[in-house]
Amino acid sequence: MLYIKIQELHKRKFKVAQIAKELKISRPTVYKYLEMTFDEAKAYTEQPLGKKKKLDHYKDWILAWLEEYPHLSSAQIHDWLLERYPDLVVGGSTVRTYVRGVREVYQIEKKGIVRQYEAVPEQPMGKQLQVDWGETKQKTVNNKEIKLYFIAFVLVHSRQKYMEWQARPFTTRDAIRCHEHAFQFYGGRTEEIVYDQDHLISVSENAGQLLLTAEFQSYVNERKFNVHLCRRADPESKGMIENVVKYIKGNFADSRVFRDIEDWNERARQWLKRTGNHQVHQ
Numbered sequence: 001m002l003y004i005k006i007q008e009l010h011k012r013k014f015k016v017a018q019i020a021k022e023l024k025i026s027r028p029t030v031y032k033y034l035e036m037t038f039d040e041a042k043a044y045t046e047q048p049l050g051k052k053k054k055l056d057h058y059k060d061w062i063l064a065w066l067e068e069y070p071h072l073s074s075a076q077i078h079d080w081l082l083e084r085y086p087d088l089v090v091g092g093s094t095v096r097t098y099v100r101g102v103r104e105v106y107q108i109e110k111k112g113i114v115r116q117y118e119a120v121p122e123q124p125m126g127k128q129l130q131v132d133w134g135e136t137k138q139k140t141v142n143n144k145e146i147k148l149y150f151i152a153f154v155l156v157h158s159r160q161k162y163m164e165w166q167a168r169p170f171t172t173r174d175a176i177r178c179h180e181h182a183f184q185f186y187g188g189r190t191e192e193i194v195y196d197q198d199h200l201i202s203v204s205e206n207a208g209q210l211l212l213t214a215e216f217q218s219y220v221n222e223r224k225f226n227v228h229l230c231r232r233a234d235p236e237s238k239g240m241i242e243n244v245v246k247y248i249k250g251n252f253a254d255s256r257v258f259r260d261i262e263d264w265n266e267r268a269r270q271w272l273k274r275t276g277n278h279q280v281h282q
Contacts (some may be wrong), residue, residue, distance in 0.1 A: 002060035003041035007035045021141055021257050024080070026068040026122040054090060055098040062099060066108045069255045074099040076251050083267075128156040128228075129182075129190040130241035133198060134169060136249055138258040139255065147256055148267075151175060153182045154244045161244055161276050162188070163268055165259050172200045172215045179208075179219075192226040194241070202229055 002023070016034075020027045032040055047059040051176045055062065061084070062077055074096040081095070082087055103110050135149045149169055153162040162185045164178045183189045195201055201216040208231040212220065220227055252271045258264055 001039075002045075002064055003033050003036065003038060008031055010034060017143060020068075021139075021143070024068065024255065024257070025064040029067055031062050036074070041249065042161045047280060051252065053098060053101075053241075058088075059098075059102065062102055062104060066099070066106070067104060070110075072110050073251070075275075076254065079251060079271065082274050083270070085100070127190060128192045128194060129186075130154050130156060130194040131179075132196055132241045132245050133200075134245040134249060136253045138253065138256065140258045148253075148261075148264070150248065152241060152245050152248055153186075154241050155186060156240060159240075161248075161272060162186070163248060163272070163276075165261065165265050165268060170200055172213060175200050176216070176219050178221075189223060191227055191269070192228055194228045194230065196230050201227075248276070 002025075005023060006019055009022065014022070016027050016030045019025075019030045023030075036044065038212060041060075045063060058081055061081070065072060065077060065080060075092065078090070078092055078095040079100050081090070100110075102108070131151065131153050133149065133151050137145055137147050140146050146167065148165055148167060150165045151170060151174075154160070162182045166174065170178075197210065201212055203211045203213055212227065212229075224265050234271060252268060252275075256267070
């Protein structure tokens with residue numbers, strides 16, 4: 001129960017701000033629970049949502065997260081529940097229905113959610129990998145803000161995703177290292193890799209031809225895969241990876257508190273196992 005967890009941390013001399021960050025809830029929520037008795041907290045979180053439901057045991061967590069981050073999607077709530085309770089078995093539709101009920105009872109306005117994919121042409125197995133970069137701003141455990149950078153990969157046939165993060169802008173050498181890690185993750189490389197015209201791998205157009213940087217061209221020659229560089233007038237050819245980047249920002253990174261880059265990458269790997277690659281094609 002959230003009330004008990006807050007009281008435990010308070011007894012361990014955690015400050016209100018530290019409790020809020022640790023539990024992903026707002027400081028007003030911490031103050032509210034600290035001022036309540038156990039019975040008052042129980043009554044507050046037991047406002048009826050109809051007949052007894054599977055997620056009633058986790059309702060206080062769900063309510064606190066929505067009060068702190070009202071824009072959260074049910075998919076994020078689902079992921080946060082699985083992160084905190086790894087043995088919980090519950091379907092996405094069950095979480096979606098329950099979150100909708102909590103919003104209605106407690107008058108928490110629902111915001112738009114991030115959609116994971118758009119329709120894309122089917123590709124044969126091992127044919128194509130799409131790659132793109134992204135960046136986010138995260139709150140730290142010290143209540144500061146840090147800019148993080150990531151590279152994302154998606155296999156077009158299976159929709160299986162991979163990502164790596166760092167706390168500084170990527171260099172071409174960083175990109176190459178992450179490609180090698182991605183190939184290890186996937187168990188091999190694809191025939192073709194699709195990219196945007198990013199400065200890390202391409203320089204400019206020469207008489208209508210897109211040119212790779214010398215360092216990345218050398219890597220492509222060594223690894224022997226075909227490169228497809230998307231022109232600015234052809235965004236559809238990499239629509240899947242653009243949606244994966246949005247999905248990572250909206251489901252994994254959004255409202256997540258940063259401790260250090262090693263911890264962040266480990267949580268990213270766990271998210272991929274738990275949520276990001278939960279419904280890949282075979």
